[in-house]
Amino acid sequence: MGLVGILLALAVLVWLSFRGWSVLVLAPFAALLAALLSGEPLLAHWTQTFMGAAAGFLAQFFPLFLLGALFGKLMEDSGSVTAIADFMTEKLGPRRAVLAVVLAGALVTYGGVSLFVAFFVIGPMAQALFRAADVPGRLMPGAIILGTSTFTMSALPGTPSIQNAIPMPFFGTTPFAAPGLGIVAAAIMLGFGLWWLARAEAAARRKGEGFGEPTVAADAAAEDPLVRERATTAAAFDPREMRSGRRGTGRPRIVSATLPLAAVVLVNLTMSLVVLPRLDTAFLATDAWGGIALSQVSGVWSVIVALTAAILLLVALHWRRLPNLRESVDAGANASALPVLSVSSLVGFGAVVAALPAFTLVRDWVLSIEGGPLVSLAVAINVLAALTGSASGGMTIALGALGDTYMQLAAQLGIDPGLMHRVAVIGAGTLDTLPHNGAVVTLLAVCGATHRKSYFDIFMAGVVGPVLALVAVIALGSAFGSF
Known part of the structure; x- marks a missing residue:
């Protein structure tokens, strides 16, 4: 009955979240449903297990x-992102419309x-760009x-994405974990994605298909409540705040925009590599x-300092272009609140499930997957990211439940934690990009596109390419170790 309860709770969470219900309500409800069907104490799991894990995240x-x-x-209010987009437009022009869009997204x-x-x-x-080049608008998403959701989110060494930060406390790693493998994965994702989009564009031109009629609908997307609910479990920014500030x-010059x-x-x-390793941090070992250990916090500290330094530099360079700094700061701070609470609730749900006696069956099944720990880790995170529609949520649930087990296996088998x-991270960024994913829903709304016309190309660029990269990383890592 306990296993049935876990599966039923997950089904309720997934189904109702697809229908636009808030994860802030669904996650504790689903967790308590799983505990109830397992005969476990409800209030204790809510206040001790669920809230303890959510608060920890x-x-x-x-x-x-x-x-x-x-x-x-x-960056948006100062005009810096727009300046970078315009620079790519000017330098690459309509003849390379797809490449310009991909590189602009990757850079920012x-x-x-x-x-x-x-x-x-x-x-x-x-x-x-697509209109000027008469490239089908359905290829925009x-x-x-x-450019925004594949290699720069999960593969390039040092990326400050929240997805790249989540494994650091579990594995004691830095944002630059397995840099060589990350670069290989990024090259596969970028190369495959550009090849596919070029192929799709060429096929459209042979058929005489032009730009068509999609219209960017950013204002409507920012106000859509369904987009908001799905988006805040998939990324670290509440789209409602795009129109605040x-x-x-x-626009600033390109140099000051990119600094x-x-x-x-x-x-x-x-x-990551110079300052923190040289600091005396023995005090961290005290009660x-x-x-x-420093390794449990060094990765997060590195990203905190990097983002803080960048914010201070941005304000110093562009304070004249920020007509109301307080409003912009308030909007940015508010934009972080709902996403972090939503993902925290997913983490709390995962903690309750992991604490139930029946979860041992799930754990044993995951660890029995053939191919070794790297394959089973990738499968577990892929499945959870696909079900929740959230790379960060799926990865945190998996690592919260199985992270210690995988670290023990890594120590026993001599697997580098960086690998x-x-x-x-790459596993979290593959099957999360299914049709219900908040980023997909938001992007289609912004572009005025539909799943029917645009999702297949999103799938090829955002799922197939990353899956190929994941297979390559596992194969190379198994053969040669981390590099």
């Missing part, structure tokens, strides 16, 4: 959600700008997904600081 990752949303909002998201901020700014840029006039992005990467690298980290 909030304590670890709220600074990253807050700083990431704030940085993205300031690898530099730390929130995925959804990129959607709302790059959507209009893509429409102008696929190009934007490739106050935007400056004009804060460069600061994120460079400061992150310096903190007053939780009795932890486990990279497999986990």
Whole structure:
């Protein structure tokens, strides 16, 4: 009965969330349903298990959600994201419309700008380019997904995405875990995605298909309650806040627009590899600081410092283009609240499920998957990310339940934790991009597109390419170890 309860609770969570119900309500309800059917104490699981795990996630990752949303909002309001998009448009032009959109999305998201901020700014840029080049508008979502939601989210070393941060406390790694494998994976995702989109564009031209009639509908998407509910479990920015704050006039020069992005990467690298390893952090081992090792917090600390430095640099460079800094800061801070609470609730649900006696059956099944720990880790995260429609939620549930087990297996089998980290992150960014995913729903709404016309290209660029990269990383990591 306990296993039935787990499956039923997961089905209720998935089904009702697809219908637009808030995860803040669904997650504790589903967790209590699983506990009830397992004969476990309900109130104890809600206040001790559920809230303990949710609060733990909030304590670890709220600074990253807050700083990431704030940085993205300031980049938007200062005109920096628009300046980068315009620069790509001018340099590559309509003849390379797809490449311009992909590279613009990759540049801003690898530099730390929130995925959804990129959607709302790059959507209009893509429409102008595709219309000028007479490229089918149905390909816009696929190009934007490739640039913003694949290799810069999960593969490139040092990416400040929340997905790349989540495994760090579990595996004691940094944002630069398995850098060589990450670069290989990024090349596969980018190469496959560009090949597919070029093929689709060529096929459309042979048929005489032009731009068509899709219209960017960013304002409507930002106000859509269904988009909001799904979006806040899939990324770290509440789309409702896209229309808050106050935007400056004009646009900055490309150098000053990109300097804060460069600061994120460079400061992150310096903190991870140079500064933190040289600090005296023996105090962390005392009871007053939780009795932890530096490796459990160094990755998060690196990203915190990097985003803080980038925000300060951005304000210093563009304060004249931020007509009301307080409003922009408020909007960015508010944009982080609902996403971090939504993902925390998913984590609480996963903690209750993991605490139930019947979960041992699930754990044993996952660990028995042939191919070794890397394969079983990838499968577990893929399944949960697909069901929840959230890369961050699916990965945190899986690692919260099985992270210690995988670390023990890694120690026994001599597997580098950095390899486990990279497999986990890339695995989270594959099947999460199914039709119900909040990022997919939001992007289609922004582009004025539909699942029927645009999802297949999103699937090829956002699912098939990352799956190929994941297979390659597991194969290379199994054969040669982490590099």
